Amino acid sequence: MNGNSMDDTNSDKPVGKAVKPGHEAFMVADNVNVWYGDNHAIQDVSIEIQKNQVLALIGPSGCGKSTFLRCLNRMNDSIEIAKVTGLITLDGQDINSRDLDPVALRARVGMVFQKANPFPKSIYDNVAYGPRIHGLAANRAELDEIVYTSLERAGLLQEVKDRLNNPGTGLSGGQQQRLCIARTIAVNPEVILMDEPCSALDPIATARVEDLIDELSENYAIVIVTHSMQQAARMSQRTAYFHMGKLIEIDDTDKVFTNPQHKLTEDYITGRFG
Amino acid sequence: MMNSNLGQTTRHRVEASLKRRYAKERRFKAAGIAATFTGLAFLAIFFVNLVSQGTSAFQQTMISLEINFDRTALAPDGDVDPNADYEAVVRDSLRSLFPDVTDRRERRQLSSLLSVSASYDVKDMLAADPTLLGSTQTVWLSASANVDMVIKGNINRDVPQDLRTVSDLQLLWIDELLAAGRLEKKFNTALFTNGDSREPELAGIRGALMGTFYMLLVTIALAFPLGVAAAIYLEEFAPRNRWSDLIEVNINNLAAVPSIVFGLLGLAVFINWMSLPRSAPLVGGLVLSLLTLPVIIIASRAAIQAVPPSIKEAAFGLGASRMQVVFHHVLPLAMPGMLTGAIIGMARSLGETAPLLMIGMVAFIVDVPGSVTDPATALPVQIYLWADSPERAFAERTSAAIIVLLAFLLLMNLAAVLMRKRFEKRW
Incomplete structure (x- = not known):
């Protein structure tokens, strides 16, 4: 890293277009800062998340992309030393305001985690859990309907329809991750956050999950954190590059990967560090 | 050249230290085994001691007596009288086995071979089954703790009479009863059905x-x-x-x-x-x-x-x-x-x-x-x-x-x- 790029890192404005024209900004983060105790983990990040699109967050380890993701459904609330400032709005509503309950927010902004974490319950109960706690189904038939469509949309129904009562933890890694996705979409959220959903999967399972994410982007706004640049390039419409807690560049994915505007972005995607 | 030399020294040093490292491991393992077995040995001593002392308590010596459920003595009004002299019934039965014991003091010694609970056991037996009235039954009754201890070998017969809780005469009777097959060790139910008592043969948990x-x-x-x-x-x-x-x-x-x-x-x-x-x-x-x-x-x-x-x-x-x-x-x-x-x-x-x-x-x-x-x-x-x-x-x-x-x-x-x-x- 040379002196120049350090200076660039400290410049305030990220390069690129924050918004893709013709798409509605659905979730807006404005000047978000996160501190973990004294550690300034996220510095002045402003991003717009749009409907029916996949936004990829890339960057070297520890750059704050996962931290930022967790701000979007207030998962940082449970970390006592974490402090979040700045405005994040969902459909115009401040998600950190006192009026908005984090429980209600998380029903609208679902999350898929890095490591597949099915509950130690049956496959059916895993998918039905969200609808049950939120009272989304009036009766058993409706619940069945939600579970089946969710598994279908997660591309898992054919594989598990004969053993819905088997434990979800007995599935293979890739199936478990698709089960977690089915569990998330069963609540019918508006935004889905994904934190490196494929990092623990083999290439075939990864391909299946990527296809699934591609299909899901027709209906949901998706934000995905990934370490794989190929994955970001394949799946996302827009890409944001984070470096040391700062948003360096955000633009159409094609543009970021073919013609990065910032030296740091170029270094990262060409594999010079990271 | 430099590298291969370095490789040689590393190899020598590793090989030289291997022996020491393995010796250390063996010593540690030996110490662990010694500690485990010391613990186990103490546990074994504890259990052996406990079991050798305690298991005999699960058995109690019983005396078999011919009890005559006499109508005139036990049911003078036709019904079983709970206040009748059951003690006398049991006493008489025991005395009938030793007709030549006539001295009052000796008779008292003879009676003390039986537990104080014997008469109550007979009473309970009759209360539970009134049809026994008029018959004579062979009944196993609890012996006193002293008899029990003699049978279990916990009383030393070789010491002088004054130094033990059982008299020479009582020992004689015990041997006679034993020879007649009237003394037997049976499962000690009292231990599990009774509360505490001053009499050891009646004490239970x-x-x-x-x-x-x-x-x-x-x-x-x-x-x-x-x-x-x-x-x-x-x-x-x-x-x-x-x-x-x-x-x-x-x-x-x-x-x-x-x-x-x-x-x-x-x-x-x-x-x-x-x-x-x-x-x-x-x-x-x-x-x-x-x-x-x-x-x-x-x-x-x-x-x-x-x-x-x-x-x-x-x-x-x-x-x-x-x-x-x-x-x-x-x-x-x-x-x-x-x-x-x-x-x-x-x-x-x-x-x-x-x-x-x-x-x-x-x-x-x-x-x-x-x-x-x-x-x-x-x-x-x-x-x-x-x-x-x-x-x-x-x-x-x-x-x-x-x-x-x-x-x-x-x-x-x-x-x-x-x-x-x-x-x-x-x-």
Whole structure:
């Protein structure tokens, strides 16, 4: 890293277009800062998340992309030393305001985690859990309907329809991750956050999950954190590059990967560090 | 060139040090094995000693007598008279075996071969089955503790008469009865059906067992819900600050407080201030729950901490409230650990003696308690009481009671292991 790029890192404005024209900004983060105790983990990040699109967050380890993701459904609330400032709005509503309950927010902004974490319950109960706690189904038939469509949309129904009562933890890694996705979409959220959903999967399972994410982007706004640049390039419409807690560049994915505007972005995607 | 030299030295040094490293490992292993076997050896000595002393108490010497259920003596009005002289009936039967014993003092010695309970046993027998009236039956009646000790070889016949509790004459009669097949060791049911007694052959652990049972009932009913609730609150809801640190330190300290202090606290608070009955399993249970509470809280907190955070995050991520996360996910996964902690806490309470001395459960109580407020004693206290008794026959009963206590401890620990295996979920 040379002196120049350090200076660039400290410049305030990220390069690129924050918004893709013709798409509605659905979730807006404005000047978000996160501190973990004294550690300034996220510095002045402003991003717009749009409907029916996949936004990829890339960057070297520890750059704050996962931290930022967790701000979007207030998962940082449970970390006592974490402090979040700045405005994040969902459909115009401040998600950190006192009026908005984090429980209600998380029903609208679902999350898929890095490591597949099915509950130690049956496959059916895993998918039905969200609808049950939120009272989304009036009766058993409706619940069945939600579970089946969710598994279908997660591309898992054919594989598990004969053993819905088997434990979800007995599935293979890739199936478990698709089960977690089915569990998330069963609540019918508006935004889905994904934190490196494929990092623990083999290439075939990864391909299946990527296809699934591609299909899901027709209906949901998706934000995905990934370490794989190929994955970001394949799946996302827009890409944001984070470096040391700062948003360096955000633009159409094609543009970021073919013609990065910032030296740091170029270094990262060409594999010079990271 | 340089590199290959370096490689040579590394190889030599590693090879030279290998021997030392393996020797170190062998010494460590030998020390570990020695420690394990020393522990096991002491355990074996303890068990062998206990079993060799205690097993004889599970048998009691009985004398077989021809009892004549005489109508005129026992049912003068046609109905069985509970106040009839049953003692005379039993006495006469024994005397008829030794017709040449006529001296009054000798006759009294002869009668003392039988337990004082013999006449009551005959009375109970007749009350249970009035059709026996008018018949003569061969009945096995409990012999006195002295006879029992002679049969079990615990009384030395070679010392002069003055130095033993059995006279030469009595020894003679015992040998005669033995030769006639009228003396036999049978299973000691009194040990399990009777309460405490001054007569060793009548003393049983039933009262102590029931006392312990009621006490543990009170303890588990109080300590488990309170302990689990406290653990859940401290782990999942309480903010981390100076106060929660203080509480944590105090709970850990409470677990290390000597148990007799809890007994004094129970005496002051439950008996003197709240006027609860003395010697009652209720108070014992209250004191033992205070004693067990920190153990259960600590075990439950550890069980909650062992629940994978990823499961909690998944539930939070779906929009579950804190309460839902706790009751749907944390509690079911932590329950085996909590139950194990509770059973280990209970096992500890089972063996507690000191605090019970403070609240009067050390009293001599003959009746078997029927509720948590009846006066009672507990198994470890019964052991303490018997160990203090001078009679030779109480020594083996002490060991027998210890064997029963250990059997219960073993059962409870086994239950803990099985429960853990049964409910443990893998993820």
